[in-house]
Amino acid sequence: MFIPCDRGGDSAVPDFKGFTLLMPAVSVGNVGQLAIDLVISTLDMTKVGYFYTDCLVPMVGNNPYATAEENSTELSINAEVYSLPSKKLVVLQIRSPFIKNKYRPFCATLLSWVKSSKCARVVLLSSSHAYQRDDEQLLGTPLRYLLTPDLERAVGDRMKELNWKEMEKVAAYPGISNTDKVLHIPGGGITKLLFTESCSEGIQMAVLLKFCSEGDNIPDAFVLVNYLNEWLQLIKSEVSTSNNSTDPSSQWKIPSSWRLLFGNGLPPALF
Amino acid sequence: MATFFGEVVVAPSRAGLDEEEEAREETPEDREIRREIEKKRYRRRGRLRLEIRESAEEPLVCSRFIVAIGRNAAAFLSSFILDSVCWEVVGVVKLWNEWCRTSSTTNVLPTDSFCLFYRLISDPTVLLCQCSCYVAEDQQFQWLEKVFGSMQKKGLQVTILSTCPVADYKTQESTLTLVSPFLKALKTKEFQEQVCCPLLEQPNIVRDLPAA
Numbered sequence: 001m002f003i004p005c006d007r008g009g010d011s012a013v014p015d016f017k018g019f020t021l022l023m024p025a026v027s028v029g030n031v032g033q034l035a036i037d038l039v040i041s042t043l044d045m046t047k048v049g050y051f052y053t054d055c056l057v058p059m060v061g062n063n064p065y066a067t068a069e070e071n072s073t074e075l076s077i078n079a080e081v082y083s084l085p086s087k088k089l090v091v092l093q094i095r096s097p098f099i100k101n102k103y104r105p106f107c108a109t110l111l112s113w114v115k116s117s118k119c120a121r122v123v124l125l126s127s128s129h130a131y132q133r134d135d136e137q138l139l140g141t142p143l144r145y146l147l148t149p150d151l152e153r154a155v156g157d158r159m160k161e162l163n164w165k166e167m168e169k170v171a172a173y174p175g176i177s178n179t180d181k182v183l184h185i186p187g188g189g190i191t192k193l194l195f196t197e198s199c200s201e202g203i204q205m206a207v208l209l210k211f212c213s214e215g216d217n218i219p220d221a222f223v224l225v226n227y228l229n230e231w232l233q234l235i236k237s238e239v240s241t242s243n244n245s246t247d248p249s250s251q252w253k254i255p256s257s258w259r260l261l262f263g264n265g266l267p268p269a270l271f
Numbered sequence: 272m273a274t275f276f277g278e279v280v281v282a283p284s285r286a287g288l289d290e291e292e293e294a295r296e297e298t299p300e301d302r303e304i305r306r307e308i309e310k311k312r313y314r315r316r317g318r319l320r321l322e323i324r325e326s327a328e329e330p331l332v333c334s335r336f337i338v339a340i341g342r343n344a345a346a347f348l349s350s351f352i353l354d355s356v357c358w359e360v361v362g363v364v365k366l367w368n369e370w371c372r373t374s375s376t377t378n379v380l381p382t383d384s385f386c387l388f389y390r391l392i393s394d395p396t397v398l399l400c401q402c403s404c405y406v407a408e409d410q411q412f413q414w415l416e417k418v419f420g421s422m423q424k425k426g427l428q429v430t431i432l433s434t435c436p437v438a439d440y441k442t443q444e445s446t447l448t449l450v451s452p453f454l455k456a457l458k459t460k461e462f463q464e465q466v467c468c469p470l471l472e473q474p475n476i477v478r479d480l481p482a483a
Contacts, residue, residue, distance in 0.1 A: 256474075257474040264442055265445065
């Protein structure tokens with residue numbers, strides 16, 4: 001599944017042992033994917049390979065993180081892997097939806113790659129339909145987290161220190177009391193499947209998600225990536241001298257491919 | 272998402288999720304329709320088949336492979352490149368999906384569910400493919416594996432010709448002012464020759480079979 005890039009003479013498979021794998025779920029508002037774009041763009045990560053898979057709709061374009069003429073002509077496809085060894089971080093970006101009935105095989109192959117490459121843990125960025133929240137969830141923070149039991153033992157205390165809210169379980173049959181509580185992540189794509197599979201296979205996985213709706217999801221992406229940063233500290237949050245508050249939003253670099261997200265400029269002939 | 276009438280409906284998501292389909296129970300009619308479509312795909316064209324003419328060598332040795340995807344690109348090749356003197360048919364990919372317009376197996380239009388392969392008689396390592404039928408997203412990978420799997424590649428150079436609607440092109444200016452013909456290209460870093468038109472700039476992308 002994973003094909004390493006040919007970087008000059010060194011075509012050895014990169015070593016991800018002990019790394020944190022950060023990846024998005026293709027979910028409502030594409031928030032996870034937008035957040036991953038911000039991470040790759042800001043940290044100027046190097047592409048180290050891609051996934052050769054028949055599970056995602058094919059697409060190709062030129063480098064979405066181009067900053068100048070020279071680096072704008074590298075081709076980019078639907079599932080690519082970037083790495084930053086100094087932070088022991090490997091990032092998977094997914095750029096297209098799943099082909100019908102192919103998301104299960106993809107999850108299985110992905111998790112087996114996680115195990116074979118010996119990643120220490122997986123952090124999944126995702127989102128869920130805001131309109132499906134219950135009364136209590138409508139109040140307070142729209143951000144939630146989930147940890148597999150193995151990761152709970154390692155970092156559960158840190159989440160408590162950060163005062164993060166765990167994703168609530170809901171009744172399996174709404175309206176009927178005394179039923180089992182189950183995990184329900186509407187609009188989350190493969191989030192629930194990956195999480196439950198990771199629980200049963202002993203993979204350390206954290207899910208960070210935001211409740212949102214379709215629309216201009218750039219602000220949601222910033223909120224989610226700042227949430228991630230509270231824990232992983234990927235970039236330093238500088239204290240702003242003007243209002244003495246920590247607002248790391250300005251330190252994330254928006255990639256050049258985010259231009260024209262909502263269509264072309266208007267034709268002057270219209271007026 | 273709530274509508275005017277107070278009911279809650281499932282909002283379509285840009286992320287293209289079909290998870291609800293798994294959770295929702297299929298009615299017997301749905302199940303029957305799905306099974307029939309799958310059977311039809313399999314029966315009509317025996318899934319996706321690549322047939323190479325018996326007299327052609329197997330596998331086909333190829334140094335240059337030109338693929339025209341879509342009716343416009345295929346028509347371009349028919350009008351300007353192909354003729355019966357210089358080119359011969361060496362193979363065909365047969366496939367069927369719900370987008371094929373013909374419903375009967377006897378009166379099938381060749382372009383509907385066939386992709387024809389031609390070979391240049393003066394240089395048999397030059398292959399050309401006209402693919403004007405629609406290759407569904409779950410058939411694209413199979414198409415590629417069958418076609419490229421049957422070739423013996425010798426310093427292979429692949430050229431893909433395709434068209435996209437102007438309305439899909441993202442640019443700061445209005446699309447009314449674009450020059451005609453409006454050509455853009457994507458190339459791998461291994462392609463060292465001069466490209467005859469500017470490269471496709473972000474945020475534009477190519478999808479489906481040309482991308483695959």
